[in-house]
Amino acid sequence: MFRQGIRQFGTTALRAAAAEGATSYGVRVSQAQGVVNGLTEAIGNTPLIRLKKLSEQTGCNVLGKAEFQNPGGSVKDRAALFVVKDAEEKGLIRPGGTVVEGTAGNTGIGLAHVCRSKGYKLVIYMPNTQSQGKIDLLRLLGAEVYPVPAVPFDNPQNYNHQARRHAEALENAVWTNQFDNVANRQAHVETTGPEIWAQTAGKIDAFTCATGTGGTLAGTTRYLKTVSDGRVKSILADPPGSVLHSYIETCGKLMERSGGSITEGIGQGRVTDNLRPDIDLVDWSLSVSDEKTIEMVYRCLDEEGLYLGASSALNVVAAKEVAEKMGKGHTVVTMLCDGAYRYADRLFSNSWLQSKNLRSSIPKHLEKYVVLP
C-alpha cells in the first residue's frame, strides 16, 4: 500500500542530477521515493542506519531503523495508520467520523496526524498524571483530550474503558484499541518486516526490540521468521517493571510487576492480543536496566549523532548485547522508535537524573551533555 504514487523519473532527470553533482546513489534513492500522495503515504520506508561505533565494537553490523523520521516522529505512526485503515475497511467509520483512543503518548500523536489527513475527529483519553506538554501537543494537533484519574485496568474508570464507552455512545465512531487490535501488529507484518528484509537483502541474523502494545515486536518477528524459514532470531528487550522478560524466562508463568523504569511507551503487565500470536516465536529475552539505557542515550548522541528517546536507547543496548552474544560477523537490527525531543527536559537535566539515581551512570566524558539544571 505504501508508495503507490511513486513516479518514475526518466533519464533526463538522471542526467540533470548528475550534471549538478548528485551521487548516483542519492538519485536512485530519490527515484525510488518519488512523490507520495499525502501524509499517510509518507509513513514508513524509514532508513536503516548502521551504528558505526557499536558495529566496530562488536564486530557485527548493528543496525537501527530510523522510526523518528516518520511524519509524527515515531514508530507508532505505522500502527495509527493501520488501525484507522482497518476501521475504514470494516465499515466501522465513515467520512466525518470520530476516532477514539486511550493513549498517553506516540500513538495519540500518530493518530492525530492520520485523522487530520483523512478528515476524522480524534478524541484521546489519558491518565491525568501525564504532563501538560503532552496534553497541549495533542490539542494543538486537533485532538479533543480528556485527562482522567489514573486507575488500574480492572477499574471501569481506567482511561481505556472510558475511551471505549465514549466511542460506543457516538454515531459513526470507533475505539481503535491499540493494545488488542491486531491491525496494529499487521502494520509491522506488512511494512516494518518487509522493509528490514529488503534493506538488508535478507542478510539479517537477529531482530530485537522492546514492547508497549507488542505490535512492533510481534509483527516484525512474524514476518522475519516466515521469510527466513525461522532462521532470524527474535529477542524481546524489556525494561524494569515489565513482566514479559520473566514470562519468557519462565515459559509462560507471569510474574508480579516489580519496580519501574524511566522509559516511556514500553513495559507491559500482560500479554496483549497483539503479542499473543507470536510470543512463542521469541527466542529469548533481555532485561535492560535504566542505568544502561541512560548511558546509551548519551553514547548514541556522542558517537552516532543520534538524538534518541529512552526506549530507542534501550533497544540499542539490547542490539549490542545480542551482537556480543551471537559473535562477530552477525547482523542485528533494532528500532529507533522516536527522538529525544519530547523527553529532553528530563533526560538531559542534572536534577532529574539525580532524582532517579542515574546521574552517576553518565560517564565522565559524556557529562558535557547534561546541559539542563
Ligand SMILES: Cc1ncc(COP(=O)(O)O)c(C=O)c1O
Ligand atoms: C517511544 C516508544 N517506543 C516503543 C514503543 C513500543 O511499540 P509497540 O507498541 O509496537 O510495542 C512505543 C509505543 O507506544 C513508544 O511510544
